Amino acid sequence: MKHRVLIANRGEIALRIMDACEDLGLEYVAVYTRADEESLHVQRARQKYRISDYRDPNEILAVADEAGCTAIHPGYGFLAEDFRFARRVVKRSSPLIFIGPRWEVIRDLGSKLHVKRLARELEIPVVPGTSEPLYNEIEAEARAEALFAWLSENGEEDPRLLIKAAAGGGGMGIEEVRELDEVRPVFRRVRAYAKRLFGDEGVVIEARLRRFQHLEVQLLGTPKGELVHFGTRNCTIQSPGRQKRIELAPGFDPRFKNYTFDAQALEEEIISHSLKLAEAVEYDSVGTWEWLVTPEGKAYLLEVNTRIQVENEVTARIARIRGKEVNLLREQIRVALGEGLGYVQKDITFEGTALELRLVAEDTERGFRPLSGVIERFTFSEAPWLTVRTHVPRDRSYHIPTEYDPNLALAIIWGRDTQEVLARAREFLGSVVIQGRTARGDPLVTNVPYLQEKLAEVYEFRS
Amino acid sequence: MALNHKRINQLLQRLRSHPYRIYPVETPHTGYLRKILVTEEQEVSAGEGLLVLERERNLKTLRARVGGRVRHLRKDLLGRFLEAGEKVLEIWHPLSQEEAVAEVLRETLVVVRAPETARYLLAPEVETRLLKEKRPLVRPGEELLIMTFMKRETPLRHEGPPMVIFKLFFSPHQVVPAGEPLLGLCLPEEVPYLERVMARIQEEWPES
Known part of the structure; x- marks a missing residue:
């Protein structure tokens, strides 16, 4: 059966799902709202439908039926962790494939309190x-x-x-x-x-843990019961509103930073705990187990995200399956459509350090106020170690819609080690030009200077 | 006061030459256009059914927000699957006396416009005072409105001399497009003059 995927999302994640679908030879259909008409995800899709709201399940399902789709990819945000939506997709009279975990898993792991209770039963430490x-x-x-x-x-x-x-x-x-x-x-x-x-x-x-690092474990399970991990990433650098701004993989780097504890042993411990919980719920898609780690080396499970995450590519960038590069979206779609993994844990290896920078139109000097307006120029220097994911066109001006987060781009940078990745991140940020004006006519500012400053704090404990 | 009777005459003349506000009727969401309940040039009242849209086996009747004449009806869309925001017809709504006053005030008062397409609320203090007093005075730096977008709430403060809130142009909690008027302000000493202007329009504009 030839599958056709409805991409129920916008912006850069919609573009990445398109890449993965093309890679797998799958057809796809995009949706968009009036506010997103200038977005690259709309320009790129051959088949697309304007809807009223990405959060409206009726809109998504009506378009899926009209366009003859067989599967729905929710991306992240919007309906991605709505178990009622996932249940409706698979339980309706003309069922579709939900590219994500089973709805029961989304329901159970979507509740932070239920996760806490489950973790305590399994003797997994929680805050x-x-x-x-x-x-x-x-x-x-x-x-x-x-x-x-x-x-x-x-x-x-x-x-x-x-x-x-x-x-x-x-x-x-x-x-x-x-x-x-x-x-x-x-x-x-x-x-x-x-x-x-x-x-x-x-x-x-x-x-409230006063000093900590925010670590994530990337897992992938299948409905056939297979379960592997893709190591850890470090998402400690966040805005005051707890929005992630810089992520690195792997989660610890003992060659770069001295820890007061055995970082490798702790990493193995939190991966093992994460796998234990995933096994207990028969986890069957991509998912992220979030942890807080104190300077003394105590780790506490924070929550589970039952979806693909913005920062999944920073993990994929250092992971290899039998020496080949990884695309976690591709893996997520494959297993949802019924394929087995075709590899086991020992086939997964890691190489180098990867870092992701989130470029956002926000005024970091004024409480990280989100900004809308028009981007008139967006340029940066290309490099073989750099991947930029963006829905912002570079050949014409772009209005930042006020309906959504003002995220402009993700830059994923690879280096042989942390020193090299930091040097490359500085080089990239030095080359970025984002010019425009806000709705009030002021010059548009972004968080680029903030990111430059924060590069000095990678792998540090946040207080 | 910058406004004079000559300017009022010009505004009224302009309104009289086109005494309508045009309301496009668009599909609020996707769906099949199953029925068109009106005909071109038909007069409809507010609340009257215009179209029937079907989505996920649910039928929804779209009703007229305002009364007026149906124009530019797209009969060719009948039976088709429509995207959200597809314009199906227009309602040419004759301006009532109150609406004519609002149109004039929009061009007369010091208008606070929406800086962004966002959801707007009245600042709690202003909301309370609007209920108590008919036209509350606001001072420089006082919080007038709260703008909600991108998961953040931003207060909008009054800039300029103390002024009176004379007219509310929006419904709180609704999304207002950038540039649209939110509040109409004037100096306290201008209130009697503006009330005379309103009385004049009410006198000269026919009751609907």
Whole structure:
């Protein structure tokens, strides 16, 4: 059967799915909204449909039927982790293939609290905190008091807690508190925000780790029960709004940084824990297990992302399957369409260091304010060690739509080691020209200077 | 005050020469256009059914937001699968007295326009005062509106001398395209003059 894939997403991920489909000889159909008409993903697709909203399942399914698609790739964001959508895709009267995990897995791992409970059952360490959503501020205050006490007893001189929307994600709906008196008002604010954004008032409270590295384990499973990992990546450099800005693979580099713990052993431990949880739920697609690692070498599972991630290519760039380069999107599509992996863990090796830079139209001097406007010029120097993923055209001007994040491009850079990748990242950033104007007519600024500055902090613990 | 009766006359003359606002009727989402319920030049009332769109086996009747005359009806689209935002017809809506006043005020007041295509809310303080007072005074630096886009909320503050909020041009929580008016402001001493202007238009513009 010849498959045709509906790409239910926009921008650079839609373009990468197109690449993977072409690589596999599959036809694809794109969707777009009026705000995205200038995006390269719209220009490139031969068959495309304008829809009202990428988040509307009815739009996606109506187009899939009309265009004769057999499978839907949700990309990341939008409907990617909506288990109801995934269930509907496979359960409807004319079922389609959902390119992602089974809907039950998305449901179970989509809940941070359920992941915590499952992890505790499997003796996987998690950040201390509540394991049920809280709705009552008196109860929240009592839990917060116990957590403050736990932190103090464990030698934390300046204990802090995070109050989070239970259904949140992507760094949204998280606030920090330092005093017990702050808990109730912040709880109320986060609860109202959670209700507004996620439709659920549930709130969780966690101990705030003061210094940590944010590590991710990349896994790939199949419905046939195969399961491999593609190592780790380090996503510690994030904006104050907890949006990732620089990612590296591998997650630790003992040749570049001195650790007070055995980094290789810890990496093996968190990979092993991640595989244990994936096996327990029979994980059957690409997925990311997120971890926080303290300077003392303690690791805590944070959450699981049941989708392809923005930063998957930084992992793919250093991974080899029997010496050949890897495309995780291609692997994800292959296994969803019923193929087996065709390789085992020992066939996967790693080579060098890769680094990803997220180029964003944001004013880092003014609270990382997202900017819209027009990009009139976007250039950079090409290099064999560089891959740039972007939906922004380079031959004409482009209006940044206000409806979506102002991400402009991803630059993935490879080097034989971390020193080389950093030198190349500096060279790339030095060559980037992004010129334009905001909606107010001011010169458009981007986060390029911020990224240049932050390169000095790779593999450091964040405080 | 920059405005005078000559300018008002010009604005009214312009409105009289084309006393309509044209509302395009577009498909709100994808779907098959199963029925067209109106004919070219038909007069419709607000709420009247115009089209039937089918998506995922659900039929949806698109209704007229405003009353007026149906123009430029695309009968050729009947039975076809339509993309979102496809224009099917226009409604030429005759301006009411109140709408004519709004049109004049839009060109008369100091207008705060949407800097971005975004969702806008009134600042809580302003919202409360608008309910209590008819035309609240806002001071320099005071938060007027909250602009929500790209997952961020940005306050919009009043710049310039203390002014009165004379007219609200948008519905809070709705997406407003960049450049569209949000609020109409004037100096406190201009309020009586503007009220006279409104009274004059109400007198001269026929009741709909």
